[in-house]
Amino acid sequence: xxxxxxxxxxxxxxxxxxxxxRFTTRHPVFTVGLVAQATSFLLLLVVSLIARPALGGSAxxxxxxxxxxxxxxxxxxxxxxxxxxxxVVAPLSACGAxxxxxxxxxxxxxxxxxxxxxxxxxxxxxxxxxxxPAGVPFRSDGHLRPVLxxxxxxxxxxxxxxxxxxxxxxDEQSLVVLTAxxxxxxxxxxxxxxxxKGLAWPGRELPKLAAGGVIDVSANGFFALATNRGNIAVAxxxxxxYPLQTxxxxxxFTSERFTPLRILGAALAxxxxxxxxxx
Numbered sequence: 001x002x003x004x005x006x007x008x009x010x011x012x013x014x015x016x017x018x019x020x021x022r023f024t025t026r027h028p029v030f031t032v033g034l035v036a037q038a039t040s041f042l043l044l045l046v047v048s049l050i051a052r053p054a055l056g057g058s059a060x061x062x063x064x065x066x067x068x069x070x071x072x073x074x075x076x077x078x079x080x081x082x083x084x085x086x087x088v089v090a091p092l093s094a095c096g097a098x099x100x101x102x103x104x105x106x107x108x109x110x111x112x113x114x115x116x117x118x119x120x121x122x123x124x125x126x127x128x129x130x131x132x133p134a135g136v137p138f139r140s141d142g143h144l145r146p147v148l149x150x151x152x153x154x155x156x157x158x159x160x161x162x163x164x165x166x167x168x169x170x171d172e173q174s175l176v177v178l179t180a181x182x183x184x185x186x187x188x189x190x191x192x193x194x195x196x197k198g199l200a201w202p203g204r205e206l207p208k209l210a211a212g213g214v215i216d217v218s219a220n221g222f223f224a225l226a227t228n229r230g231n232i233a234v235a236x237x238x239x240x241x242y243p244l245q246t247x248x249x250x251x252x253f254t255s256e257r258f259t260p261l262r263i264l265g266a267a268l269a270x271x272x273x274x275x276x277x278x279x
Contacts, residue, residue, distance in 0.1 A: 005226035006238030012219035014245020017090065019212040020074070021081025021246075022254075027202050029082070030193030032209055033075045035202065037189050039213030041182035048179050053172035062167025063177035066160045067184025073156020075189065076149045084146020086250040087262040090243035091129050091269040092150030095122055097240060097276045099158020100165065115276050122272025126151075128265025178220060240273045 016036070023032045073096070080089035098119060101111050111119065129150075132143040164181070168174040193199040202209055223239050247266065250256045258266075 003238065005222045007241075009219045009222035009226060009239040010242040011245050012215050012222060013239065013242035014090075015249065016212050016216035016219065017077060017081065017093075017242065018086070018246045018249040018253075019208075019215070020078040021086065021089075023205070023209055023212065024078040024082035027205070027209070028193070028198040028200050029075055029079045030189055030196065030198040031200050031202055032078055032212075033071065033189040034186065034193055034199065035206065035209040036074070036213035036216060037071065037182055037185035039210045040217040041179070041186050043214065043217050044175070044179040044182055048175055051172070051175060053175045055176060056173065059167045059173045059176040060180045062163045063180025064184045066163035066167070066177060067181035068188055069156045069163065070160035070181060071156075071185040071188040071192075073153045073160060074185075075192075076156060077153035080146045080149030080153060081246075084143070084149065085256055085258075085262070086243075086246050086254075087256070087258045087266055088129050089146050089150040089153070090246040090250075091266040092126060092147065093153040093157065094240060094243050094273050095126055095151070095269060096154040096156070096158030096161065097273045098122060099155060100162050101276055103162045114278060118272045118275030118278075120272070121268050121275065125265045125267070125269030125272055128261055129269060131261060131265075174224060182217075240277050241270060243270060 020032055020036065073093070077089065077093050080093070101115055101119065105111060130147045160181070164174070164177050167177040190199070219239075219242075226239070243266065247258070251258065
């Protein structure tokens with residue numbers, strides 16, 4: 001059951017990322033992000049009202065901090081997928097697994113041999129994914145900006161995992177942290193959109209944008225259930241494969257074509273992330 005739930009998390013995250021990127025080609029990124037965050041927050045709020053978890057200041061504080069960075073990561077990912085190749089942006093965003101390892105190292109907990117090897121393999125994959133096509137300068141906006149968006153998403157998601165881990169030691173605290181994070185996400189993305197004048201009513205596509213939020217929050221639920229019903233390392237590795245789903249959908253439903261070098265880079269980056277998760 002844990003394996004199936006871990007795979008369900010990967011499929012859900014990969015699908016929501018693909019949809020978010022596609023929607024951002026037609027709507028402002030802040031509109032897409034706000035609808036996704038608001039939908040997720042409302043669903044988690046309903047669950048919280050039913051479960052009635054004990055509220056703690058620490059959990060709320062860590063959740064608000066986590067919401068700030070996951071909002072940044074989500075907007076960066078959607079913008080990257082909308083303006084660049086998924087074979088570049090999706091694997092780079094998965095490198096957020098490096099951030100908790102770096103945090104642990106800074107806290108006096110050095111990485112294991114497997115984690116160290118995973119970091120090396122991931123960095124090689126990042127370099128290969130970041131290389132531009134033949135004849136395209138690396139610093140051109142059409143190539144460099146999506147790379148920076150992908151790396152920005154990785155930093156945002158990585159810090160989100162760090163703060164969630166700091167604030168949640170029980171299932172109840174996890175629910176409080178995630179609900180607070182999504183609430184903060186609504187405020188951050190909505191506020192940024194208002195300041196940047198980047199919000200627009202999506203019209204008839206509102207249900208589609210909301211569906212992306214439902215799929216995203218479902219992935220969180222699948223992952224939580226997977227970790228509670230089996231080996232957390234197995235669940236982490238399986239769920240970290242979510243960029244593969246994004247790449248498959250991009251290949252099936254867009255005109256994007258993958259070069260052998262980028263396929264190799266994506267494979268190395270994901271293998272490295274898997275090694276870090278196990279380690």
